[in-house]
Amino acid sequence: MLTNYLKIAWRTLRKQRGFAFINIFGLAIGLACCLLIMLYVLDELSYDRYNAHADRIYRVQSDIKFGSNDMHFATTADPLGPTLKKDYPQVEQFVRLHQRGNWLVKKAGEATNIRENDITFADSTVFDVFTLPFVAGDPKRALTEPNTVVISESAAKRHFGNQNALGQTLVFANKENYKVTGIMRDMPQNSHFRSDFFVTMLSDNYPWGQWLSNNHHTYIRLRQGSDPTAFSQNFDAVVEKYVGPQLLQMTGSTMEQFRKANNQMKFWLIPITDIHLHSKQQVELAPNGDIQYVYIFSAVALFILIIACINFMNLATARSSSRAREVGVRKVMGSERQQLVSQFMTESVLTTILAMGLALVIVAVALPGFNSIAAKAISLSQLMSPTLLPLLIILPIIVGLLAGSYPAFFLSSFQPIAVLKGRTNTSFRTVSLRSGLVVFQFMMSVVLIVGTIIVYRQLTYIQTTSLGFNRDHILTVNDLYSMGKQGEAFKQEVLHLPGVVSGSLSGYLPTPSDRNSTVFFPEGQTNLNKGISVQNWGVDYDYVKTLGIQVVSGRGFSQTFGSDSSGILLNEAAVKILGFSQPIGKHVWRFDDAEGKIRKTYTIIGVVKNFHFESLRRNIGALSLVLDANPGAASFRVSSTNLPGLMQQIESTWKQLAPGQPFSYKFMDDSFDEMYRAEQRIGTIALTFAALAILIACLGLFGLAAFMAEQRTKEIGVRKVLGASVPSLIGLLSKDFLKLVIIAILIASPLAWYAMNQWLSDFAYKIDIEWWMFALAGAVAIGIALLTVSFQSVKAALMNPVKSLRSE
Structure with missing residues (x-):
């Protein structure tokens, strides 16, 4: 039976090539957008999970209120890590990082330096806390002596070519010699910090023991079974025991007096896997992502997929009249409704599978450009990961069943006597569900258009606002x-x-x-x-x-x-x-x-x-x-x-x-x-997906326009016979869609205002959300809708009335 369904489905798609192409192309665009966004979201959520003990690694962060200053640092005092390891058995290991940043580096004996950007002072325990595999050297001893350094494979290639870098000497800043004691694999891209050079902390010229300074990133690994929330309660005792005496020595004030003056010093833990998306502290090792963009793009992926499914429904029902007689004949020949539903669902799933194949091609072509825009290094092979591969197989089936369910039950419900007489009882005024779907499509499109306008306005404001100094030239x-x-x-x-x-x-x-x-x-x-x-x-x-x-x-x-x-x-x-x-x-x-x-x-x-x-x-x-x-x-x-x-x-x-x-x-x-590169990327991505969402919505509108024109063919013929002009008929056929788009704009505007107001709240200096932004988005949506509908409207209005009336 399934084989027969597939044969009939394939023949139907081949017979209606234009209809099939629009359907498959619309679904493919939606699925491709969904896959690209899924790759982006999964990459964002994967940060720092490469560490073998990622579930037990935490960074200690500090919140300090001092006088009128309220500071939130990703750094802590330098003695904190060793103190926690010494005083608390729950701490299995610690490591401190002190970012050096840029340095000129050259191979000993060479005259020319290379400017290296990722240099970090680190305790010798860095390779015990983080999972950074070595290709040469002993990670347990690599940084245990002064003037030693561990470099990445890329750095070894830059400075030593094909020579063995282990044991060689690098010169930093033209004066300091460091022995290469280890070569590690390049750090993964999905890490909240990157470093090509780990220099031993023993060579960091730093005044150690300063509990009132915050210059080191401190990470701890808790023992298996330790409760991080319970452990965090020890920080008050640490502040009292160690910070208090130094505060008294320097200022003559006790911790009690410090707190009575409405000041505070607080340490807290953040899981390493949360840093990239959830930490907004000062002095981060590298710019972080933002969890709100993960939520936004996840929602966009879902909405684009829903829009594509809506298109499928509208296009399928728009062809209802052409298939009504087929349904009638099948029922007269003994087909049951369940069999007809199965037939139409098979067609839907087959269409979606073909769309998924095209979507994979689109993803393969678009991925390099997407990586460039999003500053990612996502590979197509990640679609074959254990997380995505099952979804890749199941997704077209689920989408096919969901998108095809309404058309299947709608078409299979036709009564054979009525449809064989040419009556399907599907006038345009009864298609409230399809109208609601179109409203939803354009509602989401307007939200995306408004979001894109506001993002670009904010970026323009940032680039043109007076900064109080002249940065030009x-x-x-x-x-x-x-x-x-x-x-x-x-x-x-x-x-x-x-x-x-x-x-x-x-x-x-x-x-x-x-x-x-x-x-x-x-x-x-x-x-x-x-x-x-x-x-x-x-x-x-x-x-x-x-x-x-x-x-x-x-x-x-x-x-x-x-x-x-x-x-x-x-x-x-x-x-x-x-x-x-x-x-x-x-x-x-x-x-x-x-x-x-x-x-x-x-x-x-x-x-x-x-x-x-x-x-x-x-x-x-x-x-x-x-x-x-x-x-x-x-x-x-x-x-x-x-x-x-x-x-x-x-x-x-x-x-x-x-x-x-x-x-x-x-x-x-x-x-x-560079400070706003993330917002620029988000703006470009938002603009791209907004354009694609509008394109898919237009395909759906095209389908609904075709349905309307098909249902009102005889009405148009009668009106033309009675003297109606072509412009009046075009207006008649377009006004219904204009109503739907206006309803979509009215619903979308408060939603877009709320969402973008939340996004702008991250900026201390920002634009005002003005009425013209919604008016512009609405005008764009209306213009696009009218252009889409006009093709079918003009075609229907120009039809020979004799031909349309003869079809009775």
């Missing part, structure tokens, strides 16, 4: 430390080039770069509630001028004032928190050593206008600028009409002063855009 040259003492000479040489307006030496920039926070107190104050946490940047005399930062009170740094070495510039936010009405000439101080014995006092010489030095997701915080040599980078404001020629001159100057060192640069505009 600023060139940043990296790794200035590789020149040694030649940094100032390089700056002066470049300043003499035509087209260079000004220049500054500082690694602290209002883009992703170095950060340094400290606590300042007003002069005469030791009350902890009066201290403020401030970003403290070391800059030179020309920093404010080069970046176009506005001084609103006092003055900037000047070489004519010898006392500026103890001067300080504060931004408006810092002055407000300190409570100074007349800040110029006032003094602030901070601890200048780890033990809290030395204090350094600064005189406020100027106040700069607030400018955004972090993402627009955050409010502008307190910032201070002090004179301090920090030759991490050189920034130049340029105004050359021949930028390529100027770049060649700057590179030539670099090579003269730093032979063998790579010339690495970036324009500040590009660095700024």
Whole structure:
């Protein structure tokens, strides 16, 4: 029986090639979108699960409220990991990571460096906590001695080619030699951090034992059966026992006084598998994802699939008249309704299986582009994984049964006498279910259109809003430390080039770069509630001028004032928190050593206008600028009409002063855009899927228009005989669809407003959601719907009335 059903189904599809193509193509697009989004979602959910003990690995995070500052760090104090291992038997192992970031690295004996971006100081236990397989060396001993490093296979290839890297020497920053004691496989892409170089923590020049500093990422592995929630209750005791004495030594205040001043220090655990999607702390090792995008895209995948199924239903029922006589003849010949249902369901499943085959082809073609947009490395082989393969087999059957259920029962319900006489009782005004399905299709399409408009408006706002400094035409040259003492000479040489307006030496920039926070107190104050946490940047005399930062009170740094070495510039936010009405000439101080014995006092010489030095997701915080040599980078404001020629001159100057060192640069505009690369990717993906959802919805509308035209053929013939014009008939046939789209817009608008309002809540600085965004989305939906319907409407209106009436 099944073989017979399949033969008839295949013959029907071949006979109705146009109808079959539209049906299969619509389903294929929907299934392809669903598969791509499933691959994306599963990749996002797979982060850090490659670790053998992922279910027992946690990162310790810290929340600190100090005065008016509320800080949430992914880092903790350096002694925390060893202390937890020593004091609590539940902690099986710990590891601390201290991200170094960029460094110039070369093979010993070579003259040319390679700029490496992923360098991390780590305890020797890093390979015990994380699952990082070795291809050479002993992971238990690799980082147990000073000046040792473990590198990835890719790094070994870059520096040593086909030579054996084990035991070789690498030179870091042109001065520090490290012995390669291990080679590990490249870290997986689905890790919340990546590193090509793990340098032993024994070589990290850090003032150890600072319970009041937060500079290390601390991970612990709990013993089997340990309850992380119960274990977290020990953190209060740790703070009391270890942080309290150091706080008392440095400030003269006890932990009780600290808390009474409405301050707090709290540690808590986050599972390693939750970091990528759920952690929004400061000082992350790498930019994280966001669980809301997983929810959004999962919903989009479901809706697109539902839209595709709706199309199938509408297109199948639109062909009802052409198959009504077939049903009547079959029933007269003795076919039971159950057999007819089985026949139509077989056709539906076969159509879906063919659509799945086409969908796999579409996925294979689209995957490289999708990876590029989404910054992923998803392979087609992941569809064959134990998670997806069963779904790949079951999905077309489920979709086929769901999409074909209504048409099957609808077609099989025809009464043989009625249909053989040409009466199917399926006038357009009775198809409320199909109308509801079309409303749902366009409702989701409008939500996607509104979402895309708002995402792009927010991105445009970010790129065009005033940041409080001028980021245009600023060139940043990296790794200035590789020149040694030649940094100032390089700056002066470049300043003499035509087209260079000004220049500054500082690694602290209002883009992703170095950060340094400290606590300042007003002069005469030791009350902890009066201290403020401030970003403290070391800059030179020309920093404010080069970046176009506005001084609103006092003055900037000047070489004519010898006392500026103890001067300080504060931004408006810092002055407000300190409570100074007349800040110029006032003094602030901070601890200048780890033990809290030395204090350094600064005189406020100027106040700069607030400018955004972090993402627009955050409010502008307190910032201070002090004179301090920090030759991490050189920034130049340029105004050359021949930028390529100027770049060649700057590179030539670099090579003269730093032979063998790579010339690495970036324009500040590009660095700024990197902070919002995730939103740009999301916007592009949203636009793509919105367009596809609209395309699929249009196919459904096309089917419903065909159904309407088919059902009203004789009515149109009568109207034409009575003198109706073609435009009036087109209007008559289109107004019903216009009503459906308008209903969809009215339902979609509040839904889109709520969803996008939630998305914008992550930004401290954001656009307002305005009425015209919904009007534009509605106009687009109406225009697309009318264009889709017009083909069938014009075709029906132009039909010869004699022919249509003769079909009676």
